[in-house]
Amino acid sequence: MATLYHGKMAAIYDAMYQTFVDYDEEYEFYNSFIQEHNCKSILEIGSGTGNLAKRFKEHHQDYTGLDYSESMIAIARERNNNVTFIQGDMRDFNLEKQVDAIIITGRSTSYLTTNEDINETLASLFNNISDEGIIAFDFIDANRFIPYINKNQKIIHQAQHEGINYTRESHWETTTADNFMVDWTAKYYTNLNGKKDLIADDFSTVRVFTLNEIQLFLYINNFEIIKTVDRKTYAYDTYVIVAQKKKS
Numbered sequence: 194m195a196t197l198y199h200g201k202m203a204a205i206y207d208a209m210y211q212t213f214v215d216y217d218e219e220y221e222f223y224n225s226f227i228q229e230h231n232c233k234s235i236l237e238i239g240s241g242t243g244n245l246a247k248r249f250k251e252h253h254q255d256y257t258g259l260d261y262s263e264s265m266i267a268i269a270r271e272r273n274n275n276v277t278f279i280q281g282d283m284r285d286f287n288l289e290k291q292v293d294a295i296i297i298t299g300r301s302t303s304y305l306t307t308n309e310d311i312n313e314t315l316a317s318l319f320n321n322i323s324d325e326g327i328i329a330f331d332f333i334d335a336n337r338f339i340p341y342i343n344k345n346q347k348i349i350h351q352a353q354h355e356g357i358n359y360t361r362e363s364h365w366e367t368t369t370a371d372n373f374m375v376d377w378t379a380k381y382y383t384n385l386n387g388k389k390d391l392i393a394d395d396f397s398t399v400r401v402f403t404l405n406e407i408q409l410f411l412y413i414n415n416f417e418i419i420k421t422v423d424r425k426t427y428a429y430d431t432y433v434i435v436a437q438k439k440k441s
């Protein structure tokens with residue numbers, strides 16, 4: 194997994210993503226599915242530094258966060274008193290009680306790099322969601338992402354948080370040995386008085402998906418798609434899928 198989610202880098206992630214991502218809009222977007230299906234209890238997987246948790250809490254919803262990284266959870270807890278965050282792996286978790294909605298946000302599905310990872314995750318979702326409940330998750334669209342990174346060798350994102358200017362320079366290499374994977378090198382800088390200082394250097398391998406692949410994974414794992422949304426986010430073209438357990 195990306196080193197970005199560990200130790201002091203989790204705080205850098207938090208600072209940068211707060212300007213990349215409009216979390217109010219992100220909350221409204223996922224909450225619309227939750228309301229549409231009258232879901233009372235919500236699990237967010239890849240809850241990160243708790244930016245969506247904050248919105249769910251402000252709206253007095255029954256929300257739990259789950260994330261792999263202790264450092265991300267530590268920041269999420271600091272931001273949100275009285276919210277439950279579980280350290281866990283989306284590929285293998287068991288809640289005490291099934292929930293009505295499970296959301297996987299912020300392209301956290303990119304870390305499911307093998308087919309086994311995806312099948313295990315969908316099996317865990319199946320076991321932890323109620324019969325009428327919904328799952329909703331996004332993924333990076335391989336068909337648009339791969340041509341984009343082939344055209345753009347260096348992709349720069351800038352952010353400002355609490356008076357500090359940040360730059361991220363990303364470079365992606367496509368590897369198709371197993372699936373559609375990308376090796377992502379990212380360098381993070383602060384820019385102060387015209388001086389650029391490297392503060393973090395991150396490397397991770399992530400997976401991008403075609404829509405057909407995801408449709409088939411859901412079919413095999415007994416989910417029925419009820420909505421597919423073509424959605425641009427701050428840097429990527431994604432699809433968002435809303436699905437339910439197949440009715441027997």
Ligand SMILES: C[S@@+](CC[C@H](N)C(=O)[O-])C[C@H]1O[C@@H](n2cnc3c(N)ncnc32)[C@H](O)[C@@H]1O
Binds near residue numbers: 298
């Ligand atoms: C790109 S961040 C998104 C965080 C948050 N949803 C947001 O939008 O700011 C991906 C998150 O997924 C978490 N993650 C990665 N693999 C995971 C796994 N197998 N199980 C649970 N969480 C995982 C990381 O620790 C990280 O917090």
